Amino acid sequence: MMAFYRHSSDMLTERRGILGMIFKSLDQSEHGFRVVRRGRRLCRITRQRLSRWVFVLALLFLIYFVVSGVQMLFHDNLEDSISLSQEVQEQLLGYNAPKPPKSKNRRQHSPCEVGLVKSVDNLVEPKDLMKFTQFSLEYIEKEEILPDNYFEPRFGGHQTLPEREKSFYARNQTLHCGFVNGPPGYSSIGFDLNEKDKAYMYTCKVVVSSCIFGSSDFLRRPTRRLISEYSKKNVCFVMFVDEQTLLKLSLEGNTPDDDGYVGLWKIIVVRNLPYKDMRKTGKVPKFLPHRLFPSSRYSIWLDSKMRLQSDPMLIIEYFLWRTKSEYAISNHYDRHCVWEEVLQNKRLNKYNHTAIDEQFTFYQSDGLTKFDPSDPNTPLPSFVPEGSFIVRAHTPMSNLFSCLWFNEVNRFTSRDQLSFAYTYLKLRRMNPTRPFYLNMFKDCERRALTKLFRHRAVPSPPLASLVN
CATH class of the missing domain: 3.90.550 (Spore Coat Polysaccharide Biosynthesis Protein SpsA; Chain A)
Incomplete structure (x- = not known):
């Protein structure tokens, strides 16, 4: 076992300086070998667990994202978010028909400016509306x-x-x-x-x-x-x-x-x-x-x-x-x-x-x-x-x-x-x-x-x- 470890450490030529000294000192005893092996195993297990948790969290987030688009909340200040979720729902779940391919000859139609007044506070219904045909x-x-x-x-x-x-x-x-x-x-x-x-x-x-x-x-x-x-x-x-x-x-x-x-x-x-x-x-x-x-x-x-x-x-x-x-x-x-x-x-x-x-x-x-x-x-x-x-x-x-x-x-x-x-x-x-x-x-x-x-x-x- 010791020989194997020394042989392995010889191959890892990139280890230098303080880290090299630490590993070398640990390499001199069976106890040191166990510590290193345990540390490697712990590191490997920790990385595996971390990867699994990241995957689980990502999956939960995706499920929540989809479900939140399907479920409609009734709280007033969330209705704009609900509208957005509804659009996401239609795209993710495939409710709408696929978009037809754009024609090269098809004109694009855009909105234009509309001069609405800024507030309803000062709106007054015109009195002359009754002049319409009666x-x-x-x-x-x-x-x-x-x-x-x-x-x-x-x-x-x-x-x-x-x-x-x-x-x-x-x-x-x-x-x-x-x-x-x-x-x-x-x-x-x-x-x-x-x-x-x-x-x-x-x-x-x-x-x-x-x-x-x-x-x-x-x-x-x-x-x-x-x-x-x-x-x-x-x-x-x-x-x-x-x-x-x-x-x-x-x-x-x-x-x-x-x-x-x-x-x-x-x-x-x-x-x-x-x-x-x-x-x-x-x-x-x-x-x-x-x-x-x-x-x-x-x-x-x-x-x-x-x-x-x-x-x-x-x-x-x-x-x-x-x-x-x-x-x-x-x-x-x-x-x-x-x-x-x-x-x-x-x-x-x-x-x-x-x-x-x-x-x-x-x-x-x-x-x-x-x-x-x-x-x-x-x-x-x-x-x-x-x-x-x-x-x-x-x-x-x-x-x-x-x-x-x-x-x-x-x-x-x-x-x-x-x-x-x-x-x-x-x-x-x-x-x-x-x-x-x-x-x-x-x-x-x-x-x-x-x-x-x-x-x-x-x-x-x-x-x-x-x-x-």
Whole structure:
């Protein structure tokens, strides 16, 4: 053993000086050999244990990092961190579809500066808002049937073409605008809400609303630190979901509290959805906030793929009050003519091609023409809206336009970008002395006020099933 140790120490020529002397002295006795061997063994064991602990700690940290992205905490000052964790969750767990490869010809779209005022403290609603066109709108609540004319009730009702034509006049009238029940004895037409939720919605004066049906998206919480205390107390943030989506969100940690809230969102469950097409069902809260919130004065619509990153009252001041408008929507970032939008919808199989052709042919026969950007008298900067972000005052003309646009979606396809320009131009043409103050703003402003995400990856329904 001693010989072996001396032979080994002779090979370690790098040991010099004091350390060499120590090892040499220890080398002179069996006791010294044991000490050295024990020290080496201890060093080797310590390093192994240290490596194991580092590995365990790293693994625990990774598990905590993933779990913290899945679990949603409810403490107010952690909501911004929760939003970040949610994005990490989607990437780590692969919930979203993979990003498509970037096309060399695809334009990049960036936000632009939006001149919001710095605080809500000095905001004052303009007194001249009542100068907008005034008339009285009533809505058909129930359709009666003749004994020989059997039909099943439908959420949008059974509007005839003559009724449709008359509804475009801005005058005192009663028109179809969703929520049309059948006579006694017939089943519900859908979009059923809890009475307690209805009572809450009736109290709302300013509303930010969105919806998720069919578990098509994650829950995007507004960036709380950018929302004023005034808006937190006075603005209703309402997220409509179906029971399937509520279950999915709960499994992801977004379980409503005892008052029905997840962060700022008041979760309202819709039962008995009125359409098989989830996109068409989503048009109910998108177009009819004045029906859902009958006491509201203003509303902001936000698609579920977006997160609000600005104060609602500052948005209303910027897009409506400052421009003296009653309806604001952004133009599309790429397409400006309905002809282009039709081709794109068919190219991507967004809807049944025959249904799109029928709708488009109908609109052309009723005077829809191509968008001409060189025409100085064009009534809109674009005939195609982006549509995911809408700001409106609930004035008679704004409410009428919302009803008319919804009725087109109800009658034809759920692709609302196809019917926007036709609806606006026809309303304008039939009411030359009664203006509708629509503000079509740049899409880059929308991008500055919201953060855009991709939809949750879900299987696409068969194309034929998209025909209502």
